[in-house]
């Protein structure tokens with residue numbers, strides 16, 4: 789066991805966790821900007837409905853950006869804070885010029901698949917490190933987003 793950090797977690801395990809959290813943070817930053825773009829560029833008969841839904845979602849993603857960054861700090865590390873790093877680290881790709889509502893929703897669902905999968909990995913790492921704080925945060929995100937996946941998927945059905 790290596791040295792304990794300020795909150796009593798194994799230093800090496802905390803470092804691994806904060807690095808993975810920085811990857812998650814990078815994904816959220818790209819996801820956030822993509823959804824902001826959907827909010828602006830969406831067209832068609834569902835405009836008002838989707839324009840509002842996307843605003844709700846990007847505000848939610850932005851809250852998570854801050855929570856994850858502050859968790860990284862709590863673990864004793866520095867949150868990634870440059871767009872160039874976000875692009876390199878994120879698995880979610882930038883989405884440009886999306887005007888079609890169904891296309892936007894499909895991309896949101898793909899992005900949730902990436903965040904949920906990453907959060908499950910983090911949940912395991914956190915459990916292994918005895919990091920209840922990160923564990924609880926990831927559990928909340930997973931539960932919330934699994935429900936959103938159901939709801940967004942329903943909009944794609946006829």
Ligand SMILES: [Fe+2]
Nearest residue numbers: 827828839843
């Ligand atoms: Fe707006």
